[in-house]
Amino acid sequence: MKVSWLSGRVLGNDLCGTTQTSIAEELCKLGHTVNLYSPGQIETSQFRHIQIPRGSIKGLHSSTVVRSLRSKIKDINSSDHVLIDWRLHAITPLITVPWTLIDRGPPADRNFLSWFQWIQWKRAWKKTTYGTAVSQAHAEFINLKTKTHLANIAIIQAGVDTEMFRKGTKSGGLKLSYQGRVDKHRGVMALPKILEILNEKGVDASLHIHGDGNALIALQKLDIPNLHVTSTVSSSTLAEKLSNYDVGFLPMPESNVWKLASPLKRSEYLASGMIICGIDHTGHRIQDSGDWIQLFSQQRFIVDCSEWLAGLDRESLQKLQDSSRHYAVENLLWSSSAKVLVQSISS
Secondary structure (H helix, E strand, C coil): EEEECCCCCEEEEHHHHHHHHHHHHHHHHHEEEEEEEECCCCCCCEEEECCCCCCCCCHHHHHHHHHHHHHHHHHHCCCCCEEHHHHHHHHHHHHHCCEEEEECCCCCCCCCCCHHHHHHHHHHHHCCEEEECCHHHHHHHHHHHHHCHHHHHHCCCCCCCCHHHCCCCCCCCEEEECCCCCCCHHHHHHHHHHHHHHHHHHCEEEEEECCCCCCHHHHHCCCCCCCECCCCCCHHHHHHHHHCEEEECCCCCCHEEEHCCHHHHHHHHHHHEEEEECCCCCCCCCCCCCCCEEEEECCHHHHHHHHHHCCCCHHHHHHHHHHHHHHHHHHHHHHHHHHHHHHHHHC
16 A cells, blocks of 8 residues: 655654654555655654655644645545645645645644634644544544544554664662653743752752753753753664653643643653653543552642652662553554554555
């Protein structure tokens, strides 16, 4: 089967593009041919990447990508099936072969563009019959807002490359971490407070934050012992760092955006043999999970999380970390996500 994937993600410098590249590679391993059209560039892959310009004006990236895709529509329509990110739905009237809408989450921005993005999101789903979601909660939200039949929405959860993200040597003091966007509305400013409480309790702990966002400068200015903050690092560097960390944070609050999510970082934490501490809502929960994930109410997150972490010792931590790694290997491979997508397309 020849598949064309139309994406607005910037490959090469956008960690969120991991989903597209990973699933595309797994589709190729299953014997399919994949052409991925998107901005950015990627040097090594099993699929063919066609670079698409997206312009420099924020808010117009998607429309610029769509204009560029129109010039390639003949090649796109030579495919057996087309996957279309919801932000690029304006191209759908030109698609003459079967297509599926790819939704890795509704709009997450909190600015003046958000209102327009939500309109585009609804329009995208109103135009399609078949699509994908990242979780059951996400699929139910789509059904509620757009009346798309649940049977026509395939659940493609975030996976992880368990060869890249591996459990390394974990020793010494407790190493806490958060990676991803460091925007204030993602709850990241609560994390240094947890470190301070642990320091006050006499716990040997450090906090390592990696990412870009509107909270980066504020975090870097904090004068807290053992707080280390960097901007975004490459996937390979991130995997190396996580392999030595102990605990991964999921501080995103209980809002529609995060309740519907399947965070990529959650899978990467687990594959790296880390345990997880986060806020309790559907976007963070894992069905039949073990004690390697602890979720607390948003109101008591800082206090309860600090108390739980302070009670850990290296021996019990090691057992939990072995279990988290085992879960990732058994349940979170990208190959599983690719197979679900192929089954959806075939049916």
